[in-house]
Amino acid sequence: MPRRPRFYMPGLSYHIVQRGNNRQACFFESEDCQRYLQLWQESSNRYGVAVHAYVLMTNHIHFLATPAFEDSISNVTKVVGSRYAQYVNRRYRRTGSLWEGRHKSSAVQAAENLLKCYRYIELNPVAAGMVKRPEQYRWSSYEANAWGEVSWLSPHPLYIELGATADERGYVYRELFKTKLSDEDLHSIRQATHYCHPLGDERFKKQIEKKTGVKLGQAARGRPKRKRS
Numbered sequence: 001m002p003r004r005p006r007f008y009m010p011g012l013s014y015h016i017v018q019r020g021n022n023r024q025a026c027f028f029e030s031e032d033c034q035r036y037l038q039l040w041q042e043s044s045n046r047y048g049v050a051v052h053a054y055v056l057m058t059n060h061i062h063f064l065a066t067p068a069f070e071d072s073i074s075n076v077t078k079v080v081g082s083r084y085a086q087y088v089n090r091r092y093r094r095t096g097s098l099w100e101g102r103h104k105s106s107a108v109q110a111a112e113n114l115l116k117c118y119r120y121i122e123l124n125p126v127a128a129g130m131v132k133r134p135e136q137y138r139w140s141s142y143e144a145n146a147w148g149e150v151s152w153l154s155p156h157p158l159y160i161e162l163g164a165t166a167d168e169r170g171y172v173y174r175e176l177f178k179t180k181l182s183d184e185d186l187h188s189i190r191q192a193t194h195y196c197h198p199l200g201d202e203r204f205k206k207q208i209e210k211k212t213g214v215k216l217g218q219a220a221r222g223r224p225k226r227k228r229s
Contacts, residue, residue, distance in 0.1 A: 006105075007212040008073050011066060013052065013110060013156065015117050016073065017193045018081065018103035019060040026059055026088070026098060033139045035087055036061075039080045041152045047075040050154035053118045055125065055140040062121040064108070066156065077103045106192040107208055109200025113189075114158050117199070118145065118173075119181060120189050134177060146174045 008014065020026040027033050033056050040063070044051050048068030055062050067073045085098040108114055122145070125137035134142040144151035145159065148166045155169075163169035181189075192199040198208045209215060 006074055007214060008067050008070055008105075009107070009208075009211060010069055010072070013064060013066045013108045013114060013117075014073060015106045015108055015121070015189070015193055015199065016063040016065060016077065016103055017060065017105070018077065019100045021097045021100045023059050023100070026061070026084075027056055027139075028088075028092065030138075032088065032091075036080070036084050037139075039083055040076070043076040043079045044152075047079075048072045049076050050156075051141075052153060052156045052159065053121045053141045053145065055121050055137070057124055057128065062124060064114075064117050064121055064156075066154075073105065104193050104196050106189075106196060107198040107200070109198065109204040110156070110158055112201065112204075113199045114156060115176060116181060116185055117189065118159070119176060120186070123177070123181070146170055146177070 027036065036056060037054075040051065040054070043049075044065070049072045050066045050068070051063060052066065053062075053064040065073065065076075081099055081103070088098055089095060108117055122134050122140045122142040125131050125140065126134055131137045134140065135146065141151070141153055143149040144153050145155075148170050159169065159173070162172040189199060191197070198205050
Protein backbone atom coordinates (compact mmCIF):
# COMPACT_ATOMS: atom_id res chain seq x y z
CA MET A 1 0.00 0.00 0.00
CA PRO A 2 1.18 3.60 -0.60
CA ARG A 3 2.87 5.13 2.42
CA ARG A 4 3.43 8.88 2.35
CA PRO A 5 5.45 10.91 4.81
CA ARG A 6 3.03 13.05 6.80
CA PHE A 7 3.44 16.83 6.56
CA TYR A 8 1.07 19.01 8.53
CA MET A 9 1.41 22.75 8.20
CA PRO A 10 0.49 24.69 11.36
CA GLY A 11 -2.47 26.98 10.84
CA LEU A 12 -3.78 25.08 7.82
CA SER A 13 -7.02 23.12 8.17
CA TYR A 14 -7.24 19.40 7.37
CA HIS A 15 -10.07 17.00 6.63
CA ILE A 16 -9.25 13.79 8.53
CA VAL A 17 -10.82 10.39 7.83
CA GLN A 18 -10.26 7.04 9.51
CA ARG A 19 -12.14 3.81 8.83
CA GLY A 20 -12.68 0.61 10.74
CA ASN A 21 -10.70 -2.45 9.74
CA ASN A 22 -12.37 -4.12 6.74
CA ARG A 23 -15.00 -1.36 7.04
CA GLN A 24 -16.35 -3.04 10.16
CA ALA A 25 -18.03 -1.15 12.99
CA CYS A 26 -15.96 0.99 15.37
CA PHE A 27 -18.85 2.23 17.50
CA PHE A 28 -21.42 -0.11 19.01
CA GLU A 29 -23.18 1.86 21.76
CA SER A 30 -23.63 5.49 22.79
CA GLU A 31 -20.99 5.09 25.48
CA ASP A 32 -18.43 4.28 22.79
CA CYS A 33 -19.09 7.55 20.95
CA GLN A 34 -18.91 9.48 24.20
CA ARG A 35 -15.59 7.88 25.07
CA TYR A 36 -14.13 8.55 21.63
CA LEU A 37 -15.09 12.23 21.71
CA GLN A 38 -13.74 12.55 25.23
CA LEU A 39 -10.40 11.21 24.03
CA TRP A 40 -10.39 13.68 21.13
CA GLN A 41 -11.19 16.59 23.42
CA GLU A 42 -8.44 15.67 25.89
CA SER A 43 -5.82 14.98 23.22
CA SER A 44 -6.62 18.00 21.05
CA ASN A 45 -6.19 20.28 24.07
CA ARG A 46 -2.93 18.56 24.99
CA TYR A 47 -1.32 18.57 21.54
CA GLY A 48 -2.71 21.77 20.07
CA VAL A 49 -5.45 20.87 17.59
CA ALA A 50 -8.46 23.13 17.01
CA VAL A 51 -11.44 20.96 16.02
CA HIS A 52 -14.07 22.68 13.87
CA ALA A 53 -16.39 19.88 12.81
CA TYR A 54 -16.78 16.12 13.18
CA VAL A 55 -19.07 13.16 12.67
CA LEU A 56 -18.87 9.65 14.08
CA MET A 57 -20.36 7.12 11.69
CA THR A 58 -20.79 3.45 12.52
CA ASN A 59 -17.57 2.36 10.85
CA HIS A 60 -15.58 5.56 10.25
CA ILE A 61 -14.98 9.12 11.43
CA HIS A 62 -14.53 12.55 9.85
CA PHE A 63 -12.88 15.53 11.53
CA LEU A 64 -12.07 19.04 10.30
CA ALA A 65 -9.22 20.46 12.35
CA THR A 66 -6.34 22.91 12.37
CA PRO A 67 -3.00 22.00 14.02
CA ALA A 68 -0.87 24.43 16.01
CA PHE A 69 2.29 22.40 15.42
CA GLU A 70 3.62 20.09 12.71
CA ASP A 71 3.07 16.98 14.81
CA SER A 72 -0.22 18.00 16.45
CA ILE A 73 -2.58 15.96 14.27
CA SER A 74 -0.28 12.94 14.16
CA ASN A 75 -0.04 12.91 17.95
CA VAL A 76 -3.78 13.25 18.45
CA THR A 77 -4.79 10.57 15.96
CA LYS A 78 -2.13 8.19 17.28
CA VAL A 79 -3.13 8.61 20.93
CA VAL A 80 -6.87 8.59 20.34
CA GLY A 81 -6.75 5.65 17.94
CA SER A 82 -4.64 3.54 20.28
CA ARG A 83 -6.52 4.33 23.49
CA TYR A 84 -9.91 3.89 21.89
CA ALA A 85 -8.90 0.53 20.39
CA GLN A 86 -7.76 -0.62 23.84
CA TYR A 87 -11.07 0.53 25.30
CA VAL A 88 -13.10 -1.36 22.68
CA ASN A 89 -11.04 -4.53 23.05
CA ARG A 90 -11.51 -4.52 26.81
CA ARG A 91 -15.18 -3.63 26.73
CA TYR A 92 -16.17 -6.18 24.10
CA ARG A 93 -13.51 -8.80 24.83
CA ARG A 94 -12.17 -8.68 21.31
CA THR A 95 -8.70 -8.79 19.78
CA GLY A 96 -7.08 -7.62 16.56
CA SER A 97 -6.96 -4.32 14.73
CA LEU A 98 -9.85 -1.92 15.10
CA TRP A 99 -8.71 0.60 12.49
CA GLU A 100 -7.90 0.19 8.82
CA GLY A 101 -4.31 1.38 9.02
CA ARG A 102 -3.39 5.03 9.40
CA HIS A 103 -5.84 7.87 9.09
CA LYS A 104 -6.08 9.80 5.82
CA SER A 105 -6.03 13.56 5.58
CA SER A 106 -6.40 16.37 3.09
CA ALA A 107 -5.27 19.98 3.44
CA VAL A 108 -8.19 22.30 2.77
CA GLN A 109 -8.00 25.62 0.94
CA ALA A 110 -10.08 27.64 3.37
CA ALA A 111 -11.65 30.34 1.21
CA GLU A 112 -12.90 27.92 -1.43
CA ASN A 113 -13.61 24.68 0.38
CA LEU A 114 -13.66 24.95 4.16
CA LEU A 115 -17.40 25.51 4.60
CA LYS A 116 -18.06 22.82 2.00
CA CYS A 117 -16.10 20.41 4.20
CA TYR A 118 -18.18 21.46 7.21
CA ARG A 119 -21.30 20.54 5.24
CA TYR A 120 -19.86 17.35 3.77
CA ILE A 121 -18.89 16.07 7.22
CA GLU A 122 -22.11 16.92 9.02
CA LEU A 123 -24.29 15.69 6.15
CA ASN A 124 -22.71 12.22 6.18
CA PRO A 125 -25.56 10.66 8.19
CA VAL A 126 -28.10 12.16 5.77
CA ALA A 127 -26.18 10.89 2.75
CA ALA A 128 -26.05 7.45 4.35
CA GLY A 129 -29.83 7.43 4.84
CA MET A 130 -29.54 7.23 8.63
CA VAL A 131 -31.55 10.44 9.19
CA LYS A 132 -33.44 12.93 7.06
CA ARG A 133 -31.92 16.07 8.58
CA PRO A 134 -28.48 16.65 10.13
CA GLU A 135 -29.92 17.85 13.45
CA GLN A 136 -31.46 14.41 13.94
CA TYR A 137 -28.05 12.77 14.25
CA ARG A 138 -26.55 12.95 17.71
CA TRP A 139 -22.91 12.19 17.00
CA SER A 140 -21.87 15.16 14.90
CA SER A 141 -20.95 18.79 15.44
CA TYR A 142 -24.02 20.12 13.62
CA GLU A 143 -25.92 21.18 16.75
CA ALA A 144 -22.95 23.18 17.99
CA ASN A 145 -22.29 24.89 14.67
CA ALA A 146 -25.91 25.45 13.62
CA TRP A 147 -27.51 26.32 16.95
CA GLY A 148 -24.65 27.46 19.15
CA GLU A 149 -24.86 24.48 21.48
CA VAL A 150 -22.10 24.70 24.09
CA SER A 151 -19.26 22.41 23.09
CA TRP A 152 -15.50 21.97 23.06
CA LEU A 153 -15.20 22.90 19.38
CA SER A 154 -13.07 25.81 18.14
CA PRO A 155 -14.91 27.81 15.45
CA HIS A 156 -12.77 28.50 12.38
CA PRO A 157 -12.25 32.20 11.50
CA LEU A 158 -14.32 31.72 8.32
CA TYR A 159 -17.17 30.39 10.43
CA ILE A 160 -16.88 33.43 12.71
CA GLU A 161 -17.19 35.67 9.66
CA LEU A 162 -20.65 34.28 8.90
CA GLY A 163 -22.20 36.78 11.32
CA ALA A 164 -21.61 39.38 13.99
CA THR A 165 -23.38 37.36 16.69
CA ALA A 166 -23.81 33.69 17.51
CA ASP A 167 -27.46 33.85 16.40
CA GLU A 168 -26.50 35.39 13.05
CA ARG A 169 -23.77 32.82 12.46
CA GLY A 170 -26.12 29.98 13.30
CA TYR A 171 -28.79 31.27 10.93
CA VAL A 172 -26.38 31.72 8.00
CA TYR A 173 -24.87 28.31 8.72
CA ARG A 174 -28.26 26.58 8.68
CA GLU A 175 -29.10 28.30 5.42
CA LEU A 176 -25.98 26.80 3.81
CA PHE A 177 -27.42 23.34 4.43
CA LYS A 178 -30.48 24.08 2.32
CA THR A 179 -28.31 23.77 -0.77
CA LYS A 180 -26.87 20.39 -1.64
CA LEU A 181 -23.22 19.99 -2.44
CA SER A 182 -22.67 19.49 -6.16
CA ASP A 183 -21.55 16.14 -7.53
CA GLU A 184 -18.30 17.83 -8.49
CA ASP A 185 -17.71 19.03 -4.92
CA LEU A 186 -18.51 15.59 -3.50
CA HIS A 187 -16.12 13.94 -5.91
CA SER A 188 -13.34 16.44 -5.19
CA ILE A 189 -13.62 16.04 -1.42
CA ARG A 190 -13.69 12.25 -1.60
CA GLN A 191 -10.77 12.03 -4.01
CA ALA A 192 -8.69 14.46 -1.96
CA THR A 193 -9.05 12.43 1.24
CA HIS A 194 -8.66 9.08 -0.53
CA TYR A 195 -5.30 10.07 -2.02
CA CYS A 196 -4.31 12.45 0.81
CA HIS A 197 -4.11 15.34 -1.67
CA PRO A 198 -4.84 19.01 -0.94
CA LEU A 199 -8.38 20.16 -1.60
CA GLY A 200 -8.04 23.39 -3.57
CA ASP A 201 -6.96 24.98 -6.81
CA GLU A 202 -3.65 24.42 -8.60
CA ARG A 203 -2.03 27.44 -7.01
CA PHE A 204 -2.86 26.09 -3.55
CA LYS A 205 -1.45 22.68 -4.45
CA LYS A 206 1.76 24.25 -5.75
CA GLN A 207 2.12 26.18 -2.51
CA ILE A 208 1.79 22.95 -0.53
CA GLU A 209 4.41 21.28 -2.74
CA LYS A 210 6.82 24.17 -2.28
CA LYS A 211 6.45 24.35 1.50
CA THR A 212 6.58 20.60 2.13
CA GLY A 213 9.05 19.65 -0.59
CA VAL A 214 6.77 16.78 -1.57
CA LYS A 215 5.65 16.32 -5.18
CA LEU A 216 1.93 15.72 -5.27
CA GLY A 217 0.52 12.83 -7.24
CA GLN A 218 -0.40 9.22 -6.75
CA ALA A 219 2.21 7.56 -4.54
CA ALA A 220 4.28 4.62 -5.60
CA ARG A 221 3.69 1.40 -3.71
CA GLY A 222 5.75 0.66 -0.64
CA ARG A 223 7.25 2.73 2.12
CA PRO A 224 9.00 6.05 1.32
CA LYS A 225 12.60 5.49 0.28
CA ARG A 226 15.19 6.63 2.77
CA LYS A 227 17.38 9.47 1.65
CA ARG A 228 21.07 8.71 1.56
CA SER A 229 23.26 11.07 3.51
